Amino acid sequence: MAFDFPFVKEALTQMFKKSSCEEYPFKPKEAFPNYRGRIVFHGDRCIKCGLCEKVCAGGAIHNVLISEDEEKEVYERTFDLTSCTFCSYCSDFCSKSAIELTGDFHMTGTKHEDLLVKGQYTKVKKKPVAKAAPAAKAESCDNKAE
Amino acid sequence: MFDNLINKSAAKSPWLFHINAGSCNGCDIELVAVLTPRYDAERLGFRLAGTPRHADIVVVTGPLTAQIKDRVLRTIEQVPEPRCIVTMGSCPASGNVFKDGYTYAGPLSKYVDVDVDIAGCAAKPETVLEGLYQAAMILEQKRKDMKNKGGQI
Numbered sequence: 001m002a003f004d005f006p007f008v009k010e011a012l013t014q015m016f017k018k019s020s021c022e023e024y025p026f027k028p029k030e031a032f033p034n035y036r037g038r039i040v041f042h043g044d045r046c047i048k049c050g051l052c053e054k055v056c057a058g059g060a061i062h063n064v065l066i067s068e069d070e071e072k073e074v075y076e077r078t079f080d081l082t083s084c085t086f087c088s089y090c091s092d093f094c095s096k097s098a099i100e101l102t103g104d105f106h107m108t109g110t111k112h113e114d115l116l117v118k119g120q121y122t123k124v125k126k127k128p129v130a131k132a133a134p135a136a137k138a139e140s141c142d143n144k145a146e
Numbered sequence: 147m148f149d150n151l152i153n154k155s156a157a158k159s160p161w162l163f164h165i166n167a168g169s170c171n172g173c174d175i176e177l178v179a180v181l182t183p184r185y186d187a188e189r190l191g192f193r194l195a196g197t198p199r200h201a202d203i204v205v206v207t208g209p210l211t212a213q214i215k216d217r218v219l220r221t222i223e224q225v226p227e228p229r230c231i232v233t234m235g236s237c238p239a240s241g242n243v244f245k246d247g248y249t250y251a252g253p254l255s256k257y258v259d260v261d262v263d264i265a266g267c268a269a270k271p272e273t274v275l276e277g278l279y280q281a282a283m284i285l286e287q288k289r290k291d292m293k294n295k296g297g298q299i
Contacts, residue, residue, distance in 0.1 A: 107265035
């Protein structure tokens with residue numbers, strides 16, 4: 001053919017096709033299921049077992065005692081997202097499901113405070129149980145021995 | 147005569163320079179994913195520069211090891227003002243799991259003023275795009291401030 005320009009047909013068809021790029025900044029996008037993003041802490045479910053701090057490889061979890069009285073202690077737990085590896089060990093090991101890794105991936109900040117997740121939880125102090133009299137204990141032991 | 151035109155165009159097209167400061171390569175791959183056709187940051191004006199002297203935004207990945215600390219700081223010094231420094235991933239911002247290691251010399255904010263932190267391990271390309279957009283906004287503001295002070299951009 002006289003007018004056999006290379007790629008003309010391809011170029012013309014591609015001009016009217018949808019772009020193969022992600023349309024992210026112009027259209028909102030959701031993360032894939034089970035994506036591990038920004039941490040959400042439910043302070044009301046926490047029982048302060050401290051397991052999440054122990055399993056955290058990056059040392060991202062810190063506790064600060066805010067207030068204390070005779071009945072309870074109030075703590076603030078901070079998750080530093082700049083130290084986090086998003087391995088989800090803290091949420092996996094939490095028996096009360098107090099820590100949740102959501103699909104929110106908008107994790108940028110101009111200050112360090114923008115990337116801190118904070119939550120408060122209370123620990124109720126146990127009242128000391130009255131001990132049984134030592135004499136009674138000794139008696140019971142003697143009975144068993146007999 | 148063309149100064150205004152050049153300034154407006156430069157604000158819309160910041161050039162990136164990428165420094166690997168001991169990264170595990172996870173963040174580097176994500177940054178490459180941002181610049182290549184799937185996410186294509188070039189359609190938004192971001193372009194990878196070959197030398198720090200051409201760059202506006204410096205993207206640092208990795209926890210800043212003792213070996214590379216001086217090189218990174220020297221490279222950042224070569225980037226002309228106004229510049230914007232972006233830490234990508236958890237490592238340059240805090241050290242992440244390497245923070246107790248004997249070769250760790252960071253965080254980067256100890257030595258230079260960091261403008262934007264991008265969290266994630268490794269950071270998702272959408273998050274990187276968002277961070278770069280914030281950096282571009284900061285850069286535009288810095289450009290204006292510098293011009294108001296009478297400096298030549």
